[in-house]
Amino acid sequence: MTVPRDAEPALIDDEAFLIPQPKGGSIWAYLLENVLRRNGILVAFIVIIVALSIWQNMFLSPSNLTNLVLQYSYILVLALGMLMVIVLAQIDLSVGSVVAFTGAVAAVLVVRMGLPWWVGVLAAILSGTLVGAWQGFWVAIVGIPGFVVTLGGQLIFRGLAQLTLNYVSLSPFGGAYYGISNGFIKGWFGGTSFDVFTVVVFAVAVVGYAVSAWRSRMARIKYQQSVAPLPLFVLQVVLVAAVALFFAWRISQNRGLPVILIILAVFIMVYGVVMARTSFGRGIYAIGGNLLAAQLSGVKTKAITFWTFVNMGFLAGVAGVIYSARMNSAQPAAGVGMELDAIAACFIGGASTTGGIGRIAGAMVGGLIMAVISNGMQLAGVSQGLQPVIKGLILTLAVAFDLWNKRRTSVAA
Amino acid sequence: MSDTILEMRSITKTFPGVVALDDVTLTVRRGEIHAICGENGAGKSTLMKVLSGVHPYGTYEGQIVYEGEEARFHSITDSEHEGIVIIHQELALSPFLSIAENIFLGNERYTKTHLIDWNRTNAEAQELMDRVGLVENPTTPISTVGVGKQQLVEIAKALSKSVKLLILDEPTAALNDNDSEHLLGLLRNLKAEGITCIMISHKLSELMDVADTITVIRDGHTIESMPAADATQERLIKDMVGREMSQRYPPRERHIGDELFRVEDWTVYHPTQPGRVMIDHANLNVRAGEVVGIAGLMGAGRTELAMSLFGHSYGAHITGRTYIRGDEVHLDTVDDAIHHGVAYVSEDRKRYGLNLLTDIKTNTTSAGLYKLTSKLFGFVNGNEEIKVAEEYRSKLGIKTPTVMAAVTKLSGGNQQKVVVAKWLYTDPDILILDEPTRGIDVGAKYEIYTIINAMVAQGKAVIVISSELPEIMGISDRIYTLSFGAITGEVPIAEATQENLMELMTKEKETLK
Numbered sequence A: 001m002t003v004p005r006d007a008e009p010a011l012i013d014d015e016a017f018l019i020p021q022p023k024g025g026s027i028w029a030y031l032l033e034n035v036l037r038r039n040g041i042l043v044a045f046i047v048i049i050v051a052l053s054i055w056q057n058m059f060l061s062p063s064n065l066t067n068l069v070l071q072y073s074y075i076l077v078l079a080l081g082m083l084m085v086i087v088l089a090q091i092d093l094s095v096g097s098v099v100a101f102t103g104a105v106a107a108v109l110v111v112r113m114g115l116p117w118w119v120g121v122l123a124a125i126l127s128g129t130l131v132g133a134w135q136g137f138w139v140a141i142v143g144i145p146g147f148v149v150t151l152g153g154q155l156i157f158r159g160l161a162q163l164t165l166n167y168v169s170l171s172p173f174g175g176a177y178y179g180i181s182n183g184f185i186k187g188w189f190g191g192t193s194f195d196v197f198t199v200v201v202f203a204v205a206v207v208g209y210a211v212s213a214w215r216s217r218m219a220r221i222k223y224q225q226s227v228a229p230l231p232l233f234v235l236q237v238v239l240v241a242a243v244a245l246f247f248a249w250r251i252s253q254n255r256g257l258p259v260i261l262i263i264l265a266v267f268i269m270v271y272g273v274v275m276a277r278t279s280f281g282r283g284i285y286a287i288g289g290n291l292l293a294a295q296l297s298g299v300k301t302k303a304i305t306f307w308t309f310v311n312m313g314f315l316a317g318v319a320g321v322i323y324s325a326r327m328n329s330a331q332p333a334a335g336v337g338m339e340l341d342a343i344a345a346c347f348i349g350g351a352s353t354t355g356g357i358g359r360i361a362g363a364m365v366g367g368l369i370m371a372v373i374s375n376g377m378q379l380a381g382v383s384q385g386l387q388p389v390i391k392g393l394i395l396t397l398a399v400a401f402d403l404w405n406k407r408r409t410s411v412a413a
Numbered sequence B: 001m002s003d004t005i006l007e008m009r010s011i012t013k014t015f016p017g018v019v020a021l022d023d024v025t026l027t028v029r030r031g032e033i034h035a036i037c038g039e040n041g042a043g044k045s046t047l048m049k050v051l052s053g054v055h056p057y058g059t060y061e062g063q064i065v066y067e068g069e070e071a072r073f074h075s076i077t078d079s080e081h082e083g084i085v086i087i088h089q090e091l092a093l094s095p096f097l098s099i100a101e102n103i104f105l106g107n108e109r110y111t112k113t114h115l116i117d118w119n120r121t122n123a124e125a126q127e128l129m130d131r132v133g134l135v136e137n138p139t140t141p142i143s144t145v146g147v148g149k150q151q152l153v154e155i156a157k158a159l160s161k162s163v164k165l166l167i168l169d170e171p172t173a174a175l176n177d178n179d180s181e182h183l184l185g186l187l188r189n190l191k192a193e194g195i196t197c198i199m200i201s202h203k204l205s206e207l208m209d210v211a212d213t214i215t216v217i218r219d220g221h222t223i224e225s226m227p228a229a230d231a232t233q234e235r236l237i238k239d240m241v242g243r244e245m246s247q248r249y250p251p252r253e254r255h256i257g258d259e260l261f262r263v264e265d266w267t268v269y270h271p272t273q274p275g276r277v278m279i280d281h282a283n284l285n286v287r288a289g290e291v292v293g294i295a296g297l298m299g300a301g302r303t304e305l306a307m308s309l310f311g312h313s314y315g316a317h318i319t320g321r322t323y324i325r326g327d328e329v330h331l332d333t334v335d336d337a338i339h340h341g342v343a344y345v346s347e348d349r350k351r352y353g354l355n356l357l358t359d360i361k362t363n364t365t366s367a368g369l370y371k372l373t374s375k376l377f378g379f380v381n382g383n384e385e386i387k388v389a390e391e392y393r394s395k396l397g398i399k400t401p402t403v404m405a406a407v408t409k410l411s412g413g414n415q416q417k418v419v420v421a422k423w424l425y426t427d428p429d430i431l432i433l434d435e436p437t438r439g440i441d442v443g444a445k446y447e448i449y450t451i452i453n454a455m456v457a458q459g460k461a462v463i464v465i466s467s468e469l470p471e472i473m474g475i476s477d478r479i480y481t482l483s484f485g486a487i488t489g490e491v492p493i494a495e496a497t498q499e500n501l502m503e504l505m506t507k508e509k510e511t512l513k
Helices: A027-038 A040-055 A063-085 A094-110 A116-142 A146-163 A173-181 A198-220 A229-250 A259-277 A278-291 A289-294 A299-327 A336-346 A358-379 A386-408 B044-051 B076-081 B097-102 B118-132 B147-161 B177-192 B202-210 B233-241 B302-309 B335-341 B348-354 B360-364 B382-396 B413-422 B442-457 B471-475 B498-505
Strands: B004-017 B018-029 B033-037 B063-067 B084-087 B165-169 B196-200 B213-218 B221-226 B261-267 B277-287 B290-297 B314-326 B327-329 B342-345 B432-434 B459-466 B477-483 B487-491
Touching: A027 A040, A027 A146, A040 A358, A040 A386, A040 B097, A040 B165, A063 A094, A063 A229, A063 A259, A063 A278, A063 A336, A063 A358, A094 A299, A094 B063, A116 A146, A116 A173, A116 A299, A173 A259, A173 A299, A198 A229, A198 B382, A259 A278, A259 A299, A259 A358, A278 A299, A278 B360, A289 A299, A289 B348, A336 A358, A336 B063, A336 B348, A358 A386, A358 B459, A386 B118, A386 B477, B004 B044, B004 B084, B018 B033, B018 B196, B018 B213, B033 B044, B033 B177, B033 B202, B044 B076, B044 B084, B044 B165, B044 B196, B063 B233, B076 B084, B076 B413, B097 B147, B097 B302, B097 B413, B118 B147, B118 B471, B147 B177, B177 B196, B177 B202, B202 B233, B202 B459, B221 B233, B261 B302, B277 B290, B277 B302, B290 B302, B290 B471, B290 B498, B302 B342, B302 B459, B302 B477, B335 B342, B342 B413, B348 B413, B360 B382, B360 B413, B360 B442, B413 B442, B442 B459, B459 B471, B471 B498, B477 B498
Parallel strands: B018 B221, B033 B196, B033 B213, B084 B165, B165 B196, B277 B487, B290 B459, B290 B477, B342 B432, B432 B459
Antiparallel strands: B004 B018, B004 B063, B213 B221, B261 B277, B261 B314, B314 B327, B477 B487
16 A cells, blocks of 8 residues: 655644635635635536526426436435445445346336335345345455455346346336336425425425524534634525525426435435444545554444445445336346446545545535436437537546646645 | 855745745755754755755745756756756655666666667666665565665666765665664765765764764754764754753653553464464563553564554464453454553554544544444534544644644644544553654654653553664663564663663574573
8 A cells, every 4th residue: 555655744833834724704715715615516516507507498497307306316326325435445336237136126026926016115125235235245354345346246236137037127117116206295285386395395494404504503613613704604505595495496386396305315314414423434434544544543444344335235226216116117227337327426526536535415416417417418409429428528527627626725635 | 076066055945825945055065975954844855855856946946056057957857867866765666566677767778679678677787786785686576675675776776877966865764773774884885986965864873973064954944054073962953953952851750550451472473474473472561650662673573562462453363361450351353452441553654543634633533433422323523523633732732723634734743643642532541652753853752752751640551662772761661672573571771771672682582492
């Protein structure tokens, strides 16, 4: 293992410290330092959205926003698990195959054998988790690199998907299973031109966000930590609220609140907290940052590696359910290349290719960038061959931008 | 030819927000060994980077006059072209290539058809290796030879480029005494051949021994330049730290209590080479309020002993017993060790001690994180964590405006304090320090010794492993010597001399029994 040579730090005393400090506490300086530097990719995302909505006026329409949620949610689910694997300095190349395999398991039970929808769901998620345990065993206990184990897994589980389905598609699931990815909740509180319930749910979420942001701000002040200037804090909350409520209002004019959006929101919140606030998440960052130091600090490196892969398998099972429900069928070739979308989402979102760095929020924004660009190109009728070219360019440019942004502000990643 | 080979005049180099070099002047005479010393962060390496073109012409103020002409190096290639070669502290060799390949890397020997001429490569490599006194086969892979020999390969590589001015950054920092001695002898030979040498070093006795002139740099200023004959340790230390250091080791009242930790019959085998005994039936103990030193040469098994005790982090087929306050304990995992109050500060902080990707706060709490974690769901109390990190920052005097700063922004001494803070936060009763002052400056060393004193004043036990005998004799109450994996002696501090310790440290196993 090579540790980068640390140039003798030109450090003399406190005054001459190299960390850029917000100058004079002005709001603009703070904005420049914190918003642009830390959230460059978020700014890029907003620019892309604005550009797309000008280019294609269909883009922000109620039906398209709803479609966006339905169509790309599985990428975000996979990106949650993939981010943890990548921060661990591993990779999982098998998730596309596992999506196909778990969808196939559900289809055999629900479509072919006529069992209830929830049996299919549980079986798919359980088989995904077992796949994760299998791969986690080889990576964590035996010590084979995740790249190799999951490359093998990609072949194994693609093959098992084909065998399970006997090389044919199975459809339709129908009923509640179909509803997981295509169902809506609406009309509980009435409303004619738009669904009141959808807007109310978002409003409650926005209030919850504002309260928790305020409480964490107060706690930081109590512990004498620096916080954003108050006007800026208010502006941030108002902006988030406005965007969320605009989104809610638009989709409420269509079919209401997608079931999948609720599932997705719960997952994102849970995993965001796991990575940022728990000792398990800390362990993942510590292992990815310096495995030897983590071991010598008492971090249970094997257990954490194992459970991170189990979790990836679990989420691949969830994505398998979501995807097969969305398609209303299980296909032997389902999910080809999905692992690459999930990996790309993480890297666009600022995760380091060598581990130790990456945030859930970043991966989600990365996934959304992939989603809106795909969607925008479909709306515009960009040709089949050109679409992956553009996605590939975006991936490269996004990471280059991120790197440039970090170097410019001379911040250690 | 003038008598002066190099003159750096009024060099000022600034980085955003910091002046690294302020009006530094350095004059090097032809054919001398010129030593530069100073605390970490004083600007020595920056000065050498300016000289070698790592910081190109135009990014600094001032003038470099080399061989009578103003030099404007835009890159390291420019300076090498003029015969200036810099050898960094961390060697830049490719581990899986052979010695000969490394010597001619980027400077290959070709046949007429422009293919690599292996016969010429190996033959010329052999000549250079003879010149530096390296007894190895030119085709041996670098990864299989020790650090001392790797250093010689670097010098051979420099010689292959017809070096006139050789710059060595801490050349002996990672070497044992024999290898250091050989290297310093080689520098004297090169001097006789007319090669000028600039050497950066922390080891004062060594540079007083080998250098002709010594320049001290502090806080980016030249303090003074003196003939080595006029230098004394006291004068150099005073120049380096800017104050009189009447004592290198802080005084301490000794209150030694009951036995706290005992190791019996500790035997450890090599993790990958079956049958190779690394630690051989070691017995040792340490009492409350006592500092016990473990002295041994490189390869004696010092780190192996410490790491095997600390949660079996090293070795295989470990046998033996460990007792804390008379009760037998099993320290089979790092977690066990931490919960039994054992802490281990490793010798290589960047490799084993720190997560360099993250901040001071996260590193500080990484071993004692369980204290900040809720039982249910394992939530970390982030605000309390900041408070803890702040507390240790002020307690240990870690120089940083905020604990949220990246650890890579800290100097070596401050990084070491972060590692120590991380282990103090686990509230250990037994603290094992492995080379705690390696590569840190005199002032920071003193602070580390003060921390050790504070630990034992609280009735805790400290085990210090060090390759510097004066240090181990300066801080210990009792010293064990280790040689070829066996404890060869136990010497109370009153009876310890460098000579009798060295004798015990070089005792071979066969002569033991």
